[in-house]
Amino acid sequence: MNILHTDIAIIGAGTAGLAAYRAAKAAGKTALLIEGGPYGTTCARVGCMPSKLLIAAAEAAYDMRHAAAFGIHIDGDIRIDGREVMNRVRRERDRFVGFVLKGVENIPEEDRLRGYARFIDNQTLAVDDHTTVKARRIVIATGSSPAIPVHFQTLGDRLIVNDDVFNWETLPRRVAVFGPGVIGLELGQALSRLDVTTRVFGRGGGIGPFSDPIIRDYARTVFQGQFYLDPDVKIDTLQREGDEVVITYRNLQGEKITEHFDYVLAATGRQPNVDGLDLQNAGIELDQSGVPLFDAATLQCGQSTIFIAGDANNILPLLHEAADEGKTAGENAARYPHVKPGLRRAPIAVVFSDPQLAMVGKRHADLPPRSFVTGVVSFEDQGRSRVMLKNKGLMHIYADLETGRFLGAEWMGPRAENIAHLLAWAYQQELTINQMLDMPFYHPVVEEGLRTALRDAAAKLIA
Incomplete structure (x- = not known):
């Protein structure tokens, strides 16, 4: 059996694994990227991008069917060709995957190893039946897969x-x-x-x-x-x-x-892909689902030389979070034992339905009762939303009763993906409701609905 030695072994070449590899190399360490499945991130292959391609086709069909409300009439039936729809989805999906594959191919061949890894001990991995990897530190970045009842x-x-x-x-x-x-x-x-x-x-x-x-x-x-x-x-x-x-x-x-x-x-x-890693041999504590217990700030598993990042730890299974966590895990693996908390951005979630759904900051369920006020706006009569006939939506903005600080929001409405970024920036900068109201709002834009909710929250804070 072949034996390889490296400073840092990274199990999984998805978004988190690639970020961990880049961080380890930037720190001047040797690193080995181990992948048993197909290259290409979950986002590119089966997640964010192909789903948006299908949604784009659906939105085109929907808009054509509802054009009459604007006085635009399409003669005859609208025909949806399922083969053409799915052909574009697959073709463009493969294009996005190709970009990821090109990035992987740029990684030196000696830093890539094909096969499925399992722990022999906390610093030794067996990869299939062909290679033993001796690593000073290990990053688990194996992603997640659908959980099926x-x-x-x-x-x-x-x-x-x-x-x-x-x-x-x-x-x-x-x-x-x-x-x-x-x-x-x-x-x-x-x-x-x-x-x-x-x-x-x-x-x-x-x-x-x-x-x-x-x-x-x-x-x-x-x-x-x-x-x-x-x-x-x-x-x-x-x-x-x-x-x-x-x-x-x-x-x-x-x-x-x-x-x-x-x-x-x-x-x-979805559930973390940890089965088959033989984590019982890694000398780390596991939860009831067999996932390593770890520090959410440093991503270190106990006091060990093992780190876990991305969907595998199931904190926030989102691409940008996986990239941040991969960087944190790679940097901490490189600087071990002097680990540090990594970057944690403002929580943000978007559902690309129509109307879109979004959450920013703290969830309503996580706020102590009677500690906050709720600013409310309906988008049903909001000017720009009604102009576009996209006037379905309801937003709740949460503000701290004592400080007036913006705490979070949950809402359904038009262009929520854009408004969510404004609110995430405000949350990360710890702005108050009044400071947010001092920001510019153009007319006529959907964001004026956000201003209405902020004004409602400000009035309730005064009351």
């Missing part, structure tokens, strides 16, 4: 996850989506707009990332006006029959309904 697994190839959607040759006729979180809402709404009969089911009543019950309920009502959504469905039976899945459930009126679907899309969360 056990009772779905009897559905065989009629059960899919978001990874599978982007390899379709054409669009199916009927899909049941389980999980109205970020992935389920984005894909469920997009498929519905592309003429796929879609049912989105959930348990417990949750919608997207929301913890504010008023915003959650508003979003539920808006989405239910566009496609079938039951966030707390009662399923009687779910079984495979031939090449179909038959589901009997209680609809929103309480009636028993039986429907046939081509696929069940499980959008029921």
Whole structure:
């Protein structure tokens, strides 16, 4: 068996792993990037980018169907060619993956090792059956994969996850989506707009990332006006029959309904890829799910020479967070034992549905009762939103009762992805509501709705 020696071994060549490698090399250390699966980040291959390609097609179809409200009439039926839709999704997806692959190919060949790693001890890895790696420090950056409930697994190839959607040759006729979180809402709404009969089911009543019950309920009502959504469905039976899945459930009126679907899309969360690493040999403490316990600031596992970054630690499974964490893990592995807290930016989350959903800063559920005021704005009568016929939305802004500092926001509304960045910058700079109101607001823009919510919060702070 081949034996390699390195300062830092990085398991996983996704966003976090690549960032860790670059940080280790910048610190003057030798580093080895180990990858057993395909190169190309989750974002490029099966996440952010292909999902936005599908959403873009769905939005084009939706806008054409609703152009008559502006006095623009399209003669004849709008025809959606599923093969053409998915061909563009795959083609552009492959283009984005190609950019990542080009970056990996620029890494010196001696710094790359193909194969699946497992721990022999806290400084030794076996990679498949061909190589032993002796490393002074190790970074785990193995990413995550869809979590599939056990009772779905009897559905065989009629059960899919978001990874599978982007390899379709054409669009199916009927899909049941389980999980109205970020992935389920984005894909469920997009498929519905592309003429796929879609049912989105959930348990417990949750919608997207929301913890504010008023915003959650508003979003539920808006989405239910566009496609079938039951966030707390009662399923009687779910079984495979031939090449179909038959589901009997209680609809929103309480009636028993039986429907046939081509696929069940499980959008029921993700789990860290730590199985197969033989972490029991690493000499570090694990939680009940087998994930290493670690310091969220330094990403160090206990007092060991092992660090964990990106989706593998499941703090914030987002690309920009994975990049930051990879850099932190790589730098701390290089400077061990003198580890330091890494950069933590303002929390920000966006769901690219229509209307978009967003959260910034602290969640409503995490704020102590009676410690804050809530500034409110409805986008239904907001000027620019109404001009564009994008006037569905409700925003809650949270402000500290004592200091007036902006604490966070949850909302549904037009161009939330842009407003979210303004609010994230304000949160990171620890601005007060009055300081935010001193900033410029152009007219007429959707951001004037944000100003209305800030004014409402300011008035409540005075009261």
